[in-house]
Amino acid sequence: MTEQQLVDLLQSMTLEEKIGQLTQLDGSCFSGEGPVTGPEQELGIPKEKFLLAGSILGVTGADKIEQIRRICIEAQPHHIPPIFMADVINGYQTILPIPLALGCTFEEEAAKKTGDIMAREAAADGLDITFAPMVDLVKDARWGRVMESTGESVYLNSRMAAAMVEGIQGESEDFSGHLGACTKHFAAYGAPMAGREYCAVELSERSLREEYLPSYQAAIHAGSAMMMTSFNTLDRIPVTGNEKIMRGILRDEMGFQGVLISDWNAIGELILNHVAEDKKEAARQAVVAGVDIDMMSGCYMSRMEELVREGTVEEGLIDESVLRILKLKNRLGLFERPNRAEKLPEYGVALLSEENRKVAREIAAKTMVLLKNEENFLPLKREEDVALIGPYMEEKGILGAWSFFGDREKSITILEGVRSKNPSAHAKSGCGILNPGQTVYGFKFHETNEMTEEETERSIQEAAEYAAAHKKVVLALGESPLQTGEGGSRADITIPDVQKKLLDAVYAVNQNLAVIVFAGRPLDIRAIKEKAKSILYVWMPGTEGGNAIADILYGDRVPEAKLSMSLPYCVGQCPVCHNEFWTGRHVEDGENITNRFQSKYQDIPNAPLYPFGYGLSYTDFTYSDVELDRAEIHEGEELEAAVVVENTGAVTGKEVVQLYLTDEYASVARPIRELKGYQKICLAPGEKKKVVFKISMDMLCFYDRKMEYRAEPGSFIVRIGTDSVNGKEARFWLRK
Ligand code: GLC
Numbered sequence: 001m002t003e004q005q006l007v008d009l010l011q012s013m014t015l016e017e018k019i020g021q022l023t024q025l026d027g028s029c030f031s032g033e034g035p036v037t038g039p040e041q042e043l044g045i046p047k048e049k050f051l052l053a054g055s056i057l058g059v060t061g062a063d064k065i066e067q068i069r070r071i072c073i074e075a076q077p078h079h080i081p082p083i084f085m086a087d088v089i090n091g092y093q094t095i096l097p098i099p100l101a102l103g104c105t106f107e108e109e110a111a112k113k114t115g116d117i118m119a120r121e122a123a124a125d126g127l128d129i130t131f132a133p134m135v136d137l138v139k140d141a142r143w144g145r146v147m148e149s150t151g152e153s154v155y156l157n158s159r160m161a162a163a164m165v166e167g168i169q170g171e172s173e174d175f176s177g178h179l180g181a182c183t184k185h186f187a188a189y190g191a192p193m194a195g196r197e198y199c200a201v202e203l204s205e206r207s208l209r210e211e212y213l214p215s216y217q218a219a220i221h222a223g224s225a226m227m228m229t230s231f232n233t234l235d236r237i238p239v240t241g242n243e244k245i246m247r248g249i250l251r252d253e254m255g256f257q258g259v260l261i262s263d264w265n266a267i268g269e270l271i272l273n274h275v276a277e278d279k280k281e282a283a284r285q286a287v288v289a290g291v292d293i294d295m296m297s298g299c300y301m302s303r304m305e306e307l308v309r310e311g312t313v314e315e316g317l318i319d320e321s322v323l324r325i326l327k328l329k330n331r332l333g334l335f336e337r338p339n340r341a342e343k344l345p346e347y348g349v350a351l352l353s354e355e356n357r358k359v360a361r362e363i364a365a366k367t368m369v370l371l372k373n374e375e376n377f378l379p380l381k382r383e384e385d386v387a388l389i390g391p392y393m394e395e396k397g398i399l400g401a402w403s404f405f406g407d408r409e410k411s412i413t414i415l416e417g418v419r420s421k422n423p424s425a426h427a428k429s430g431c432g433i434l435n436p437g438q439t440v441y442g443f444k445f446h447e448t449n450e451m452t453e454e455e456t457e458r459s460i461q462e463a464a465e466y467a468a469a470h471k472k473v474v475l476a477l478g479e480s481p482l483q484t485g486e487g488g489s490r491a492d493i494t495i496p497d498v499q500k501k502l503l504d505a506v507y508a509v510n511q512n513l514a515v516i517v518f519a520g521r522p523l524d525i526r527a528i529k530e531k532a533k534s535i536l537y538v539w540m541p542g543t544e545g546g547n548a549i550a551d552i553l554y555g556d557r558v559p560e561a562k563l564s565m566s567l568p569y570c571v572g573q574c575p576v577c578h579n580e581f582w583t584g585r586h587v588e589d590g591e592n593i594t595n596r597f598q599s600k601y602q603d604i605p606n607a608p609l610y611p612f613g614y615g616l617s618y619t620d621f622t623y624s625d626v627e628l629d630r631a632e633i634h635e636g637e638e639l640e641a642a643v644v645v646e647n648t649g650a651v652t653g654k655e656v657v658q659l660y661l662t663d664e665y666a667s668v669a670r671p672i673r674e675l676k677g678y679q680k681i682c683l684a685p686g687e688k689k690k691v692v693f694k695i696s697m698d699m700l701c702f703y704d705r706k707m708e709y710r711a712e713p714g715s716f717i718v719r720i721g722t723d724s725v726n727g728k729e730a731r732f733w734l735r736k
Helices: 003-012 015-021 045-051 060-074 099-105 108-124 142-147 153-167 205-212 214-221 244-253 278-288 299-308 315-332 354-367 413-419 453-468 498-510 525-529 546-553
Strands: 025-027 056-057 082-086 180-186 224-227 260-263 369-373 386-389 472-478 512-518 534-539 619-622 633-634 639-647 655-665 676-682 690-695 714-721 727-735
Touching: 003 315, 015 045, 015 315, 045 060, 082 315, 082 453, 099 108, 099 142, 099 714, 108 153, 108 354, 108 369, 153 180, 153 315, 153 525, 180 214, 180 244, 180 315, 205 214, 214 224, 224 354, 244 278, 278 299, 278 315, 299 315, 354 534, 354 546, 354 619, 369 714, 386 413, 386 453, 386 727, 413 546, 413 655, 453 498, 472 655, 498 512, 498 525, 512 525, 619 655, 633 690, 639 676, 639 714, 655 690, 676 690, 690 714
Parallel strands: 025 056, 056 082, 180 224, 224 260, 386 472, 472 512, 512 534, 633 727
Antiparallel strands: 369 534, 619 639, 639 690, 655 676, 655 714, 714 727
16 A cells, blocks of 8 residues: 555544554454453453454464454454564574574574574464564573573674564565564663562663663664563653653654554553553553553553543544554555465475574574583593483473474474484483472473472482493583573572582582583573583573584584673672773772772672673684774774684684773773674684774764763773683774
8 A cells, every 4th residue: 555545544544443553462362253251351441342453462373363364354444454463582483592592693694594584484374573572681690581682782782683683574675474573672671670570770871872772773773663662660760651762762863663562561550650540541651652552451442532532642643653553564565465474485384494493403503602611521422421411401391481382392302412413322310400399480391300309319319320320421400491581580590409419419429520501591500610521501592402402512513602691600799791880999800809998799709700702612712912003093083903813723613703892081981891893703723814893983982971972082992802801902092
């Protein structure tokens, strides 16, 4: 349809029909035959009006979607097709590594491929939009949703956000064969106080703008079709009802012109945040703030008509939102072809293709961080005598907390991966993933390894005997996926106690130990670090996780991942990140301070256990000194910084060469260091490569005391190295 036709359609719609377009209902409101009565009470909407919904979430399957879409089209006065949306976060049926792991690739191409695969599978199964990417910056490992983010770096998050949007939306204007992206959660949901889910976010405007907005901006520049509001308050106002944030910053400043949807019942939560007395006031605040679609609160559909009739809300605001939604439907081609899945190459065929599995396996291996590898314990030799032990050795639940549409039974366990190289291998679980009898909000998840206390004691003893009888041991441990994701905040970020017992029992009889760690967050792994000669941090690696782990264990792939988020020394250190500030009593890492009055803890170091950007390879790299092509620049100029990296080891490997900048003195406190660039290179043994970074003015800018975004003259330190702590430095000046 042309824009004029859309406007004509809008003008012919009744107010009730328009408000229907502003409402998104969950698939549970519909069965195959039509609306169900269940949620009427909660939503305050008669079920007959469900059919007016402009979009529906959480339904999958091309046939089911087609069935419900057809019922709604028939029921709607102007037969406007609803959009179908769902949470396809790190995969649809081929599940890829969780986004926090994806960030460890430092490779936009991997992010783009992830978006592409998941979008093509979901589109072939009828979906139109995914509620991804989640681009919230995260620094606090206590928060369960860090697993959905690509980490703590402003720069890395922004690059990955853009790549994910491009992958999800594909090349064509109508997203055909792909999905529209709904970037979330605007804004700063990743900084809840105390790392506790849904908690208030208290940020200075400077931090909000410098650290938390850039990744959303990158997604907008990449063309994200939609944006989702966040649950949290900012400056003590729930973002979903915050006009300054939504209309002022998101639309006017950042230029977002797409459709803005609330998070689930986030409009209704304005009441629970005690800033609105009822659904009517909540609806008013949200529509004035510019929220186009109300996801599952019922506030718009139950109270908006009254607000317009009484003149409290101008109908023009409704029209503005409806027109954005009609434009999105038009862009999707829904008016001409309501069921986009037809004619897609994958339509009706088995998804989870061998090609998609192959890519998932490659990407998973790129996300696995080798944290420690004493005595070159890894890689293993095929014929080596190794005991495989641990509750994750044969666990298929390695897809992550947001992988509803994937089939666990289709994932590859470590043992299956190892057997593909060493058919005689076998494993002992030793214990369950969770403590005996432990559930998470009543869910067990790991029925496969449920044991009683007594059975667990015996099983650990057996595992220890098994360990004692072999030269080497590989232990697969980790938190449960149930302990991560939405509602997954934890104040204890260690592995379950039963697994610590297994680790101790095995270590007591065999110190030739490597540990594989499964997690949806940075864990406190001090106990593992003390005992293991090698540590491979595999996050939640997805459908092909077991094959990817086996590829690394046996050296068929060389580790290349770098931490996308600092691993804290312990939970008391959270939040901890690479771009902290100096303070007036700064303590350098490792400095032995006797003076009490310094910025440090009495009982733990300031430095994380493993810093942002850290990760080992099976080979070694050396860095030359940093060479600058000039020692000073003026406003508008740029300079080049270069190092020569050499592979001094015995195998070909990839290295993420990282560029950090430090603004030594400025009108406001600046981070001790910030990632401002990276380049991933591949070097054969003995090969050298000159890596050159351009340093431009935008890399030096920040919000000064007047909140003007600019660079200030002065000295800067360039550090180029293998992680956020180790590197070679050089100084340059920005002159007036
Ligand atoms: C959830 C999440 C959001 C998700 C939405 C729909 O509460 O916060 O990320 O997209 O609801 O499932």
